[in-house]
Amino acid sequence: MRVTVLYFASLREALDCAREEVTPSEDVRTLAELRSWLAGRAPRWAPLATLPNMKMALNQAMARPDALLVDGAEVAFFPPVTGG
């Protein structure tokens, strides 16, 4: 399964990455599992695990951590929004 992952705001800065294409391991099925897998790749990805109150989106809609990934999905991780 191949997914596009986007990072925004303070998380993007902490990771020094705005976007990446990844092929997670076979046992990654949900957004929460994807987050853990991404964070565990190397120390530089640790902020993915430690950011408090992380929000996530699946195919450009807010999603819960237990949402199921689909092949070709666009996933985004970001801190709570602060617009308006």
Place this chain on the structure above:
Amino acid sequence: MRTIRVQEADFDAGVEQAALAADPEALGAVGAVASFVGYVRGVPAGEAGKVGGGGMAVSPENIAAMTLEHYPGMTEAALTEIVTEAEARWPLLGVTVIHRVGRLSPGAQIVLVAVASAHRGAAFAACEFIMDFLKTRAPFWKREETPQGARWVDAREADDAAAARWAQPGHDAG
């Protein structure tokens, strides 16, 4: 009439309100337009309440500029969903939402929400509803530049509470 725009350029709230009031699709039924404009503060959120008595606080914490980042694609989808929800709750005749992105100076306009309806109740309520959900659901992030450096603005629990109260039975009686 529904207008949703995410743009760097400034907007003219008066022009947008007049367009809602004069919308030919509404067939002259518009009796009320309620609008909200959000501005860039010159002091951090936590300091704003301390300014008063007619004088601007002189503080090293003053904000030099604010940059708004967003998630292109999802932003427009999220705003559309919020407006659709408002249209389902109240009898609206038009909605305009404009949100600016990029680098803005203190005093600059950030966001406009304008709502047209036959009567003021629905217009006031829907305008507040859209702002409350925009602040908690639309993917925008503010970064403040101060003399001490730049920092990302923290989300406020009060904003979550403001959005949550719309779920209470009876509150959306409009």
